[in-house]
Amino acid sequence: MSATTTDLPLAGIRVADFSRVLAGPYATMMLADFGADVIKIESPDGDDTRSWRPPVDAAGDSTYFAAVNRNKRSIVCDLRMEAGLATAHRLAAGADIVVENFRPGVMERFGLDEATLRADAPGLVYCSITGFGRGDGAALAGYDLLVQAVGGLMSITGAPDSGPTKVGVALVDVLTGLNAFSGMLLALRERDRTGLGQRIDVDLLTSLLAALTNQASSTLATGIAPARMGNAHPSIAPYELVDASDRPFVVAVGNDRQFRDFVGLLGRPELADDPRFARNADRVRHRQALRDELMSTLAGNTAAHWVDRCATARVPAGLVNDLTEAFAFAASLGLDPVARIDQADATGTGTTRSGAQPANPIHLSSAPADYRSVAPRLGEHDGADWHPQPHPQKEGRP
Missing domain, CATH: 3.40.50.10540 (Crotonobetainyl-coa:carnitine coa-transferase; domain 1)
Structure with a gap:
């Protein structure tokens, strides 16, 4: 004060x-x-x-x-x-x-x-x-x-x-x-x-x-109103909620470097060279095929495991917190949220x-x-x- x-x-x-x-x-x-x-x-x-x-x-x-x-x-x-x-x-x-x-x-x-x-x-x-x-x-x-x-x-x-x-x-x-x-x-x-x-x-x-x-800009530029996509993003992939063996978590891959690092930590480096997934625009076009590949691998371990691995590789990812957990997480980062x-x-x-x-x-x-x-x-x-x-x-x- x-x-x-x-x-x-x-x-x-x-x-x-x-x-x-x-x-x-x-x-x-x-x-x-x-x-x-x-x-x-x-x-x-x-x-x-x-x-x-x-x-x-x-x-x-x-x-x-x-x-x-x-x-x-x-x-x-x-x-x-x-x-x-x-x-x-x-x-x-x-x-x-x-x-x-x-x-x-x-x-x-x-x-x-x-x-x-x-x-x-x-x-x-x-x-x-x-x-x-x-x-x-x-x-x-x-x-x-x-x-x-x-x-x-x-x-x-x-x-x-x-x-x-x-x-x-x-x-x-x-x-x-x-x-x-x-x-x-x-x-x-x-x-x-x-x-x-x-x-x-x-x-x-x-x-x-x-x-x-971005949703408004897209509508004004194309004349096409966007539709509901759940937890997916209209212009980036993978940028959504995914399932681990115990609970869901979010992965927010924003560029091709992060994608390569992400699939590397998953033990699936070949996905970064797959022409369907090599660039973000490719991944957006083939988002369901990419999701199928990722989910089969992510089911092999817990959400906390994958989030920790992502943090080490500087790939944005996080657990889906309730508000009690969210305040605790912010406090753990020294943000003084209360x-x-x-x-x-x-x-x-x-x-x-x-x-x-x-x-x-x-x-x-x-x-x-x-x-x-x-x-x-x-x-x-x-x-x-x-x-x-x-x-x-x-x-x-x-």
Whole structure:
């Protein structure tokens, strides 16, 4: 942890966070980890994910909510009531960044939209996260599963003989949150240059389409949509799940040198000279024949044996870990994958609130992410000294 919050890159940046569920809270948590003062503005019912349980942590709180809301303060504002709306306006007026993921038109109805706020704060950075943009898709609800379906991700996920399959985590929300985080940093850098803030629009659908990278590029270049291939890769072989005598493991051969080394360690060096397999393009064309050859050999020993042999030969391979094993593996490599937080309870009872979360994956050499507090209880900071003064940079520059 940093010696003080002021040592962190985003110290002094204030965020009025009106976002809920995952994409927005993930983005604002990333800001908070690097020192931004994030005030989570919640309805009297709280963020939906507070009630998404089980599982729960040791304190009985939703682990889903805890995953994306550390290092924040929670204030309840009922926007339907005059007092709550006034509080929300004061928070937005004192912020460097406003983040929201309501359906288009909601923030305008409450006078919390970008145009209204920017009239008094030209340096404001305003980030809107939607499912399908602010145009013809504005009325569509932006749920991750829905976007995985209509955005094509499910069509390429799963085995050829299975139905379309969703990814095992709300990946589109996470990707969109990362795009929002990047956009806000870019906007702050531009404000440093010009003194002026700007609007950031990020949506789930185009975040997914951009993240489909090679699959999207292939579709646009050929006009042919890729099909589900299970654990195989459309352009590389062998790059897939294979079976050893006891359990499956992954081999990820990325070039011809690795393939030659791989079949050498298997005791099958002749496969590298077989014209069907000599080059990657050949292996892709004859992937089933290659798989048959490999599986007959791999069945002769355990997955751990083959993974160890591959590591020695510098051939990418690994066991299929569950999440407990995955965290242990990362820790064994010295990656410090877990952030552990011990925080004195604000009730003054002397108790400690603790939490363990995946660590921030961005590692800065002199100002690493800081883990100051677990996810706040609903309204935990109501009445606290949160009233910020207008930021000097909001006055703009000529």
